[in-house]
Amino acid sequence: MIYCFSGTGNSLHAARTLASLLHERVTRITDKTEPDLAWQDAGEALGLVFPVYGWGMPRVVEHFVARLPEARPDTPRYVYAVLTCGDDVGRTDRLLRKALWQRGWQLHAVFSVQMRNTYVCLPGFDIDTPQTVEHKDSLAGLRLQQIARCVEARGSSTPRDVVPGSFAWVKSYVLRPLFNRWLTSDRHFHCHTLRCTGCGRCMRTCPLHNISLDPQAHTPRWQGHCTHCLGCYHSCPQHAIDYGFFSRHKGQVKIIG
Ligand SMILES: Cc1cc2nc3c(=O)[nH]c(=O)nc-3n(C[C@H](O)[C@H](O)[C@H](O)COP(=O)(O)O)c2cc1C
Ligand code: SF4
Ligand code: SF4
Structure with missing residues (x-):
């Protein structure tokens, strides 16, 4: 099962592409979505696909992860996440890992994928040029195939699978709380x-x-x-x-x- 949140469709596109490569289903996360883990005994993987907002998780995804049932030690599960972003994710992977860990879950693999930028609310931020979008789209397609192969093999990701960008710690632990407080x-x-x-x-x-x-x-x-x-x-x-x-x-x- 792939749980996906998407505001403008990048993450939905990524989730659907993965679902078709992995023969899985996509459920969209909204504020009302309760994590339904009835499938978990079948050993199906749990995938989370969502955009990075302000170098962290969207609030709705934070709430979703916080509502996951506590993991049982006897249930084998493989959990992976795909973070879509315009540029870089800061420490979003660590924030997610910690949030899952607080519910007793382990994150086995996490990947970032650059897609169209959608953020326009601060000076200096605008959507990408058509050339940049075309370039990002072609790389994202290849990247999703790579990710699908890793997930199929129930593999782990490496630090290079996530692009933190420069000053990642400052972005996620200093700027992000300010961003959330004033701009979200x-x-x-x-x-x-x-x-x-x-x-x-x-x-x-x-x-x-x-x-x-x-x-x-x-x-x-x-x-x-x-x-x-x-x-x-x-x-x-x-x-x-x-x-x-x-x-x-x-x-x-x-x-x-
Ligand atoms: C509020 C907001 C904050 C964002 N923050 C970041 C960010 O910190 N880093 C980044 O690379 N992209 C950022 N972006 C761009 C999105 O992560 C990216 O475009 C994503 O793929 C959008 O996915 P969606 O279409 O599924 O919503 C932000 C977009 C929005 C709307
Ligand atoms: S920005 Fe807020 S109000 Fe606008 S579509 Fe997204 S969640 Fe809804
Ligand atoms: S703000 Fe735009 S999308 Fe919303 S009702 Fe008006 S014209 Fe339609």
Whole structure:
């Protein structure tokens, strides 16, 4: 079983590719998904595929891992994770390893895969150029085949399977808490009402069902339980959603659904 969280579709694409190579199933993680481990006695592997947000796990994935049932010592399991990212993951692999360990689980293999960047909410961050996307896509395809071979053999990963980037410790243990504290809520989202047509696509895209449409104005309202995936920003056909000032005039990626 592969459990996947995805805001804009990169991780979903990675999970589906792995699932087809490994003949496994994909279940999407939302805030309501309870880990169903009824399959565990069959010895099936447990895969987690999700994006790196602010050099760590998305909140919804943290909550999911925290709800895993405590591991039983008599049940053999192979657990692996695929972290999709635009550039580098900091110490996300260690944060995940620790969170699993707190439930009694061991992480046997962890891999990062570079895919399209989706982060646009700070100065200096924008989506990739088409050339970069093409390059990343072709490497990601090969990388997922490599990962599938390792998982099939129930192998371990090596430190080179994860790209931490520079200043990884500072990013994950100093900047990440600040990022989570100030930049991962939905309070800075707003909609340019003159551009919004009330189509509701942002609402339907939100994996956490965190958006409703104002009954009178038909514009989005954010409900306060956001994991900051930017699905709403990227999915708007009118480019009517912004996060504070800094996402203005930035690009949008096509959502893979
Ligand atoms: C809020 C947010 C934070 C992000 N932080 C990072 C990061 O720390 N490092 C990185 O390389 N990419 C980062 N990214 C880019 C995503 O990890 C990357 O584009 C990912 O593949 C998106 O996956 P998804 O389409 O499944 O949501 C971030 C994206 C978002 C929306
Ligand atoms: S409100 Fe937007 S950013 Fe927040 S979880 Fe929903 S789609 Fe993602
Ligand atoms: S997707 Fe854009 S145009 Fe459609 S309701 Fe949301 S903000 Fe308005």
